[in-house]
Amino acid sequence: MEEKRLDRILTSMEKYKIPQLIITSPSAIFYLTGKWIESGERMCAIFIDQSGVKKFVINALFPINDDTGFDIITFNDSEDPIEKLTPFIDKKAVLGIDKNWQSSFLIRLMDKLQGISVVNGSFIMDEVRIIKDDDEIQLLKEASKINDMVIDELIKNISEGSKEVDLARNLVDIYAKHGTEQFSFEPLIAFGKNGAEPHHSSDNSILKKGNSIIIDIGGKTNGYCSDMTRTVFYGEISERQKEIYNLVHQANLQGIKAVRPGTKFSDIDKAARDVIANAGYGEYFTHRTGHNVGIDVHEPTDVSSINNSEVEEGMVFSIEPGIYLPNEFGVRIEDLVLVTKDGCEILNSYDKNIKII
Structure with missing residues (x-):
């Protein structure tokens, strides 16, 4: 006990x-x-x-x-x-x-x-x-480190003609190789216009040149969850895709920058959301900025505009702004952060710069 x-x-x-x-x-x-x-x-x-x-x-x-x-x-x-x-x-x-x-x-x-x-x-x-002890923090860090390796291997396996559902299925073996016992949640792989659905279910859509690819994945290792989203592009990137990606990237960075003990969750949400809203895309950021993570991938509380409770040292939650343009494409970038004494530590290290594969 x-x-x-x-x-x-x-x-x-x-x-x-x-x-x-x-x-x-x-x-x-x-x-x-x-x-x-x-x-x-x-x-x-x-x-x-x-x-x-x-x-x-x-x-x-x-x-x-x-x-x-x-x-x-x-x-x-x-x-x-x-x-x-x-x-x-x-x-x-x-x-x-x-x-x-x-x-x-x-x-x-x-x-x-x-x-x-x-x-x-x-x-x-x-x-x-909601406040993780030292053992939990170490397990969450290890789970996120594995998630970095898993997404890297998955992205290297993507090629023209790949199907969303096949990539999602491949994750079973990739996670197992790293000692992860199960998914934190059903993997989300979304090509092109499917990425405009924040909770798209991976289907038989086939990858084409110019598609954006949203990859939202997580695994449960030794009882603790990881969760991360990256958006990459296949073959080429348009100026519009680049604009949207850079906005979401900045929103992600500003949300993370706002994390420190004593800050309200609503203020963290605002820091990320304002970047997108001020650029004229506020209506296309359709969900909260984040959620707490631990044994369960969605734990109380959340990073939202209506949550005025204060952040405390030892909390772990996601920062995951997104822009979803109907019938075009979507971009989401998600990291897990650990609240420290004077700020936060990002648990994911996988590159967030624009990536064309």
Whole structure:
């Protein structure tokens, strides 16, 4: 068990006057135990309270032989897991639960503990996990270093006639070669006008001379995610493509420049967005500037115009401005940044200058 992480959770519970908490999301359980468990329809839950109770209730189909620091309580498919969980819960005290906990379990628990006060406790985990500890920072750096190598190898394999979907499939083998167990998210490869769709799904489009190529990829290595976007050009680049690329590049740099402890996320978003808006392309930057990253590729909070919370040392998030011109092309450039004492460290090192392949 990660004792320091648990201590931070207990401190946060005390701060928000939530004396007991049920933790059920796979990423939160991994954060505390180092065990990634996809239990499907079967309940998997950690229960903790301020008196020191630490229980891990899990189906016997998922044996845990290592010492997790929690008391392991198992059940089989003929048993009701709620019956295993409720004896530890004080029905007279507020109970925090995961916002995504299956309603079938929550309803049964509330039926059994009539009158218990249940609240969303996920913000406690979110608040603790948003600040990365030293071990997490090292893992995130390693994941991004691998992502740099992967995108370099992928780009070297691009040639005229390549299909988006084939390049995306090739990433499975490239990531595996570097010890990455899975994608952080489904890879996005977009040629030409497909790049005008920020969340385009790679398809059978064939690469042609003059196409822009958006490559948005990430892999999960040792439980932690990478995420990076680069836009390159095949064969040649037009003056219009060059103009748009340089604007997005400057927006990316200005967003990164604005990152430091105490700055509002909304001000970082503004720093990037103003570059694009002042050039007359504001309506074509259609998404937030970034999102936090860790065990999950999209974690709270985000870099957006409506987020007025302040940046803190130890946060890791993306800076990914873009311009998307319908029926023409799109450009996005994305880096992950680690907030440091007096600024930030960029976790990606792959070149961001205009690249024609």
